[in-house]
Amino acid sequence: MTTQLLGKLNKALVDRSVREGFALLDRSRRDLGSLTAGSPHAVAYLLCIAQWVDLGYRDFAYLDELFSRFADVPRASMLLADYVRLRLVEALRAFVAEDVEQAISIFGFVLQVEAGIVEAHLAVVAHYWKGRAHRRQGQYELALHHIGEAKRLAQEMNAPKLVAVTKIHESWLLFQRGQRRDAFRLLDEAEAELKSTGHALSLGNIESARGRFVRRSGEYTTAIAHFERAVEIYAGHVPEHPNLARALVNAAYVKRLIAFDLRHRSRSGRAKGPDHARYLEVCQEALELLRRAEDIYSRQHHQAGTGSVLVNAGHLHLDSGDLDRAEDEAKKAFLLGEEKQDHILMARARILQSAIQNERAEEQLGESTDTAMHAHLARNFAEEAIVLAKLTQNSRLLAGAYVARASAAANEFFQDWETAKHFAALAGEKLGKDDLDHLSKQLSLLKTRILRATGIDEMLRAWSEGIVGDKTFQQVTEEFAELVIPKVWAREGRKIARVAEQLSISPKKVRRILNNLDMLRTP
Structure with missing residues (x-):
């Protein structure tokens, strides 16, 4: 228990020399196992071990x-520096126990302590x-400030x-702002710096973040x-870590x-039987x-993660028509979120419950x-x-809630x-041009349903009189494109190239509009 160790x-x-650090900890396991409050440098060692546990050494029970x-x-008898370390x-x-408000409060206290009281790197921590x-x-601006x-x-x-390491989190937060290119650049820079360290958590986090980014643009195969x-990296080094469970949930989400x-294609495509068989297979996967x-979340007592599992399972059961089971999963998820006042989980559960009732x-x-x-x-x-x-400050979560509310208003009752x-318009404002996944498709289908119900003439008449409501010119242009392009596409024999030539626009835009309206169902 020396200052040298x-x-x-x-x-x-x-230095994020994870292999070296884990080896040092293992060689010193007996001495560290005898750590008490009376040991030399006891609190400094405790905080050091806490940081290593956060990086995947052993577990938080240790x-x-x-x-x-x-x-x-x-506490009153402690040196100020040791008191600050213990509070960290x-x-x-508290953070690991999902008492996030308490964790934020304590971190705030630590950051108010005058610089120089503890080691410089602890301010970074x-x-x-x-x-x-x-x-x-979900407080992304504050998160970005501290990162x-x-x-x-x-x-x-x-x-x-x-x-x-900070760039990995900064990347995700910038992506939430719509700064996609900067987000990918930061991940690339972080990976180049950390690749030689053996830091499995960070390297797995980078792969997982990339998966979430490309999923948003509808690139499901690449996301998987x-x-x-990410699962391979985590499983090979930290097989019980919640981040492995999170990657599994993300993979399951994309498979959903x-x-x-596939379910949409099996209902209307020419290869109905094969698509339905593949649909059932993917659902089971x-x-x-x-x-x-x-299993991992349960062993780690990770309620937010368990709630995410329940929400995703609930959507799978909803999609397959098992409404009772979906409802049961949604109720459980909401109660878990409510217990921890996890507003993101609570909102996701309520969106699922709305869809079930609808x-x-x-x-x-x-x-x-x-x-x-x-x-x-x-x-x-x-x-x-x-x-x-x-x-x-989760704009996509709010967009999903707006879609749920619009869907409820548009139901048969x-x-x-x-x-x-x-x-639907509010939801559209929360989604960016790179949002091409299921949420944008769901919104486009909803808009099409609304349009068919209210009549195209009414909309065109309002536009001709300059009545566009709160819509921007870009939004009006997009809605007009969703009216015109499908009609021209049908008239031109469903040939994208002909539509692009006829309307003097890019084939990419024609394809995007048709995709958004779920009209390019390949057999």
Whole structure:
């Protein structure tokens, strides 16, 4: 328990020399296992070990057991530097226990302590961990601020590996802003810097982030490849880590989207039988991935992760027509989110519940009074989802809630087309030009349904009189394209090249519009 060992472990943390650090910890396991509050440099060692556990060394049960030995230490008798270190450990434990508000509060206290009280790299750690906590809450601007501060301080320390780690989180936050090119660039830079370190968590996180980015643009096959690579990295080094479970959930999510497309094709395409068989196969693959993820989350007592599993499973059951099972999963997910005041999970659960109730209303199961009840529940769940989503800065979550509300307004019971139009327009404002996945398709199909119900003439008449509501010129242009392009495409023998030539636009735009309207169903 020397200062020399502590120094080596801290240097390995800054350099992200994970293999070296894990080896040092293993060689010192007996000494570290005897750590008590009375040991030399005890709190400094405890914080050092906490950081290594966060990087995947052993597990948090190991940290909890060590931390319990400090429970009776009077805080008033501690040196200020040790008190700050102990508070950092407490904040990390609160974050892992999903008490995010408590974690943010403690990190805030630590960052108010005058510079120089503790080692410089601990300020980087505090900002970095606080940024992660804000991200978990959906507070993306605050998250970006603290990740940016961690990056700045790491640069001042001339610690390129720490800088690289911050870039992974910065990348995801910039992607949320729509800065796709910058997001990919940061991931590439981080990977180049960290590839030689053996830092499995960071390298797996990079692959997982890439998967989420390309999924957004509808590149499902590429997304699956990235998630499978992330799973391979995590499983080979940290097989019980929640990040492995998260990658499994993300892969299952993409398989659900692939299954969703196959289901549409099996209902209308020429290869109905093969598509349906493949649909069932993909659904089972997705459920198996979710089962594996749930096993890990359960062992780690990770409620947010378990909730994500439930929401994804619920959507799979909804898509396959098992409404009772979907409803059960959605209720469980909401209760888990409510317990931790996880607004993102609560909103996702309410969106699922709205879709389930809307499906019941559309199918008109039971008596007319049942239809009314389901229709009103669909509307109420969607409205609650909007309120919850607005407590975060997750624009896609809010877009999904708006789509749910528009869908509820457009169901057979309400047929409230003006409300449906209003919320569909709000959803469109939250989606960017690179959003080409299921949510944009769902919105386009909803808009088409609204348009068919309200009549094209009404819209064109309003435009001719300069009545465009709150729409931008770009939005009006896009809606006009969705009217004209399908008609010309049908008239020109369904040839994209002919449509592009006829209208003097790019084939890419023609294909995008037709894809958005779910009109390019390949057999």
